[in-house]
Amino acid sequence: MSKDLLTVSLDVYLGADPVLCEIVPNSSCGDVDSEDLEKQPKRSRKASVKSEDISRSSASSRARHDPVSVLVKGGVAVDPSLEEPLRSNAHVLSELDTVWHVMLNQTNISMNSNKFYLIQLLKSDTEDKYWVFIRWGRVGYRGQTSLTSYENKLEEAKKFFCDKFLAKTCNEWSNRSSFEAHPGKYAIVATKFEVPTKKEEVCKPEPEVLQVSRLDWRVQSLIGLITNLQKMEEDVLQLEYDASKFPLGNLTREQIEEGYRCLKDIENAINTKKFDAVFRDSVNRYYTCIPHDFGFRAPPLIKTQEDFKKELLLLETLKDIEVSYKVLRSARESKDNRAHVDRFYDKMHCQLHPLERDNDEFKVSMVSMYLSLGHGLTHMFSMEIVNVYSVYKEDEYRRFKGSIGNSMLLWHGSRVSNFYNILSHGLRIAPPEVPLTGYMFGKGVYFADVATKSGNYCHPSNGKCALLMLSEVALGESQVLYDANYTADKLEQGKNSTIGMGRKDGVRVPLGPLEDCGGDGGRYSLLYNEYIVYDVTQIRSRYVVEFNFRL
Numbered sequence: 001m002s003k004d005l006l007t008v009s010l011d012v013y014l015g016a017d018p019v020l021c022e023i024v025p026n027s028s029c030g031d032v033d034s035e036d037l038e039k040q041p042k043r044s045r046k047a048s049v050k051s052e053d054i055s056r057s058s059a060s061s062r063a064r065h066d067p068v069s070v071l072v073k074g075g076v077a078v079d080p081s082l083e084e085p086l087r088s089n090a091h092v093l094s095e096l097d098t099v100w101h102v103m104l105n106q107t108n109i110s111m112n113s114n115k116f117y118l119i120q121l122l123k124s125d126t127e128d129k130y131w132v133f134i135r136w137g138r139v140g141y142r143g144q145t146s147l148t149s150y151e152n153k154l155e156e157a158k159k160f161f162c163d164k165f166l167a168k169t170c171n172e173w174s175n176r177s178s179f180e181a182h183p184g185k186y187a188i189v190a191t192k193f194e195v196p197t198k199k200e201e202v203c204k205p206e207p208e209v210l211q212v213s214r215l216d217w218r219v220q221s222l223i224g225l226i227t228n229l230q231k232m233e234e235d236v237l238q239l240e241y242d243a244s245k246f247p248l249g250n251l252t253r254e255q256i257e258e259g260y261r262c263l264k265d266i267e268n269a270i271n272t273k274k275f276d277a278v279f280r281d282s283v284n285r286y287y288t289c290i291p292h293d294f295g296f297r298a299p300p301l302i303k304t305q306e307d308f309k310k311e312l313l314l315l316e317t318l319k320d321i322e323v324s325y326k327v328l329r330s331a332r333e334s335k336d337n338r339a340h341v342d343r344f345y346d347k348m349h350c351q352l353h354p355l356e357r358d359n360d361e362f363k364v365s366m367v368s369m370y371l372s373l374g375h376g377l378t379h380m381f382s383m384e385i386v387n388v389y390s391v392y393k394e395d396e397y398r399r400f401k402g403s404i405g406n407s408m409l410l411w412h413g414s415r416v417s418n419f420y421n422i423l424s425h426g427l428r429i430a431p432p433e434v435p436l437t438g439y440m441f442g443k444g445v446y447f448a449d450v451a452t453k454s455g456n457y458c459h460p461s462n463g464k465c466a467l468l469m470l471s472e473v474a475l476g477e478s479q480v481l482y483d484a485n486y487t488a489d490k491l492e493q494g495k496n497s498t499i500g501m502g503r504k505d506g507v508r509v510p511l512g513p514l515e516d517c518g519g520d521g522g523r524y525s526l527l528y529n530e531y532i533v534y535d536v537t538q539i540r541s542r543y544v545v546e547f548n549f550r551l
Helices: 154-169 174-180 217-226 227-238 252-274 275-288 305-332 340-348 360-374 395-397 416-425 451-456
Strands: 006-008 023-025 055-057 090-092 103-107 111-126 132-136 144-149 351-354 382-393 408-413 445-447 466-472 478-481 497-500 502-505 526-528 530-533 539-550
Touching: 055 539, 103 154, 103 275, 111 154, 132 416, 132 539, 154 174, 217 340, 217 351, 217 382, 217 416, 217 466, 227 305, 227 445, 252 275, 252 305, 275 451, 305 340, 305 416, 360 382, 360 539, 382 451, 395 539, 408 445, 408 502, 408 539, 416 539, 451 466, 451 530, 466 530
Parallel strands: 478 497, 502 526
Antiparallel strands: 055 144, 090 111, 103 111, 111 132, 132 144, 351 382, 382 539, 408 466, 445 530, 466 539, 497 530
């Protein structure tokens, strides 16, 4: 082993294969598990692959790769770094309540350590042969691998698996349900499994014969956009979440809730400016729970409001994706022969109808004019409409509190990856576990009367397709605020909403250009208006606007 340990530079989508091209020395990071660099004990070598019981370091490009198909057998995919032919001819062992797979993570910001440790017990698809596969290294890189053959000695393989787990975590594998974290040791990253109950379920499924979709081609295209797993991964990769080590389909609600708990502790430290050992432990726990890919950069300390809001946005996006993925998986696995896109559409319980420029000229013109007139002078991009869809959700129409009056048609922007959940469940208010920081006027649903203000929350990129929601919002009597108030959701008696008043007055429908509200600039902390409601029954979805950014 050379003095400078070689670490793989690889970011893959779910199931992407490594492409060898670049070796990166890793001499400055605390991500080495020395015991795993030593030669493994000798064992029987009568197996069908040549790469057994080896420990090696490979290298590859950090460029993103197109996704490839991964066959999930035994409740979880065999790690894509395992070499062929074994990868296609073995599965992770599953026994009733136990899947012999674990992903561990450990972050120590003081030592610039941000590492993972994967263990899988594999069984041949065709005979009683077993292997233990291990991969470890810095998060965001392929790392090093070891593969040990146990022939038909299952109990020996299990013992090796359990011993490794104990050494890395100070916890017994048999007691993992009551896992306790220990300083300087790895923690489990919660993984969602579907454990097969029948032996034959590890086999490849029969191909489906599906009907042709009944949906308009534009609706099909929209559903394809908002259910695209690769697109979801691109969104979270921009926020430095490591989807290659922890695929989005394995996300659990418990994992995200633990991330929120860590952020609450970090929020307290930021507010009190107490950046002590307790704060550093909270940051370490957060990165251990929510794996991030920082390359060889030291994980940031999350000491600023900007850093904190970025992590809050990541968890909000992951939360929407977790809900969406659960629904999409259920739809895909339903026992009928409808086209997948039709199943996804039906699961939303939301009717979408593309507006025709000939037959719906007034509505299309109104939306187009509202968007073009609502362009903030400080926003350096334009938005080019592709399609407009009317939206009808029966439960929203039934419960809508339009009687409180003062209804406005307002914009709401979000990442494309959030929209399947938005259309399925409507716009929702952040739950209690979410920290208050980042919500300028308390926890509510935020809207704007300037399209480009909401467009910013779609995260502009030239030529990128994005979505805006136009909702009918019953504001009723509004309290008007000029500065941030994190407890604004505790409304004054008789008030139904909050308006964060900006210097640039937006447009209503009927339409008008943006107007400056006057010379008293010091009174305003916002440039554009914000409208916030704290009761989802004051919201009724009306249109989805599909557009392209032009920078």
